[in-house]
Amino acid sequence: MYFSAKGEYGIMAVLDLALTKGSAPVQAKAIADRQGFPLRFLEHILSALKHAGLVESERGAHGGYRLAKPASEIRIGDVIQAVDGPIAMPARALPRLRNGNGHRTSHGSLVQGVWEEVKASVLETLNRTTLADLCRRARDLEEKRVLMYHI
Amino acid sequence: MYFSAKGEYGIMAVLDLALTKGSAPVQAKAIADRQGFPLRFLEHILSALKHAGLVESERGAHGGYRLAKPASEIRIGDVIQAVDGPIAMPARALPRLRNGNGHRTSHGSLVQGVWEEVKASVLETLNRTTLADLCRRARDLEEKRVLMYHI
């Protein structure tokens, strides 16, 4: 099973956007620096997030990105699908596993059924967590960190 | 997200073993012909299944493969993990996402948490279906097919 790194970058990027307070848009450069991944690559991911309607952007000097909706309305599954495309199983097309009509063999369709179940459960898992949930967890983590420091 | 074709081949192979009645071992060639995939490749998959203790083999003329346990004790998740290795998310290691100590950044660990949840739900889904379940579904399907034919 495979989730791409893009998905990981994507989640961290929107999380960064959500946690960066202030009304000014956040520049890609700032995110790249904070999270430590390559600017040019992050641009692609932000572009995908924008086309999916999850973030919006302002061009030009002092431009940047901001969330297009409240964090509570952005589900992690949305982020993943925005950057990775629809989740497919198996990812690589296997023409060999289909007969002439493009249909599956009888055993093949049973396997297909299993894939459907897995896909559904993954989506359910990803969609029950929103960006707001992650923000909450991030704040809890930070709080704990500060507490530890003061002992 | 990604599942390899090997997993698909693997499931179909053990399903073939389970549905082929008779006490004689089933030859790889026979499975390859029935399911329509390449013999040499199937050999690799059967080898992995054997090393995982899911099938056993007899060498030499009239040799072949058989299930090592009753179908009701073989979970689909076992098959997948046998041929694909442990499911990892994301699959490709991204050193960039770890800091000097090999640890994740704070945001990174939150994402890690999400991956853990997904992984758990996938395993749960894969493991609640056994090979015996698939056999049952296969028979139901066949029954329906025959019924349709007689109308």
Add this chain to the structure above:
DNA sequence: TCTTTTCCTATCGGAGCAGTAGGAATTAAC
């Protein structure tokens, strides 16, 4: 006009996967 930033398109290098190949080891049949 100059700088900063997003945005679009194209390309590259490496990794991993589906599939192939050769041949050794083992067993049955004759």
Add this chain to the structure above:
DNA sequence: GTTAATTCCTACTGCTCCGATAGGAAAAGA
């Protein structure tokens, strides 16, 4: 004991996809 059938081991190949890079156009503020 020779031959045929079959599993088994190791290595290789070709291709696709992904992470990452690059160049430069478009937009907006100074």
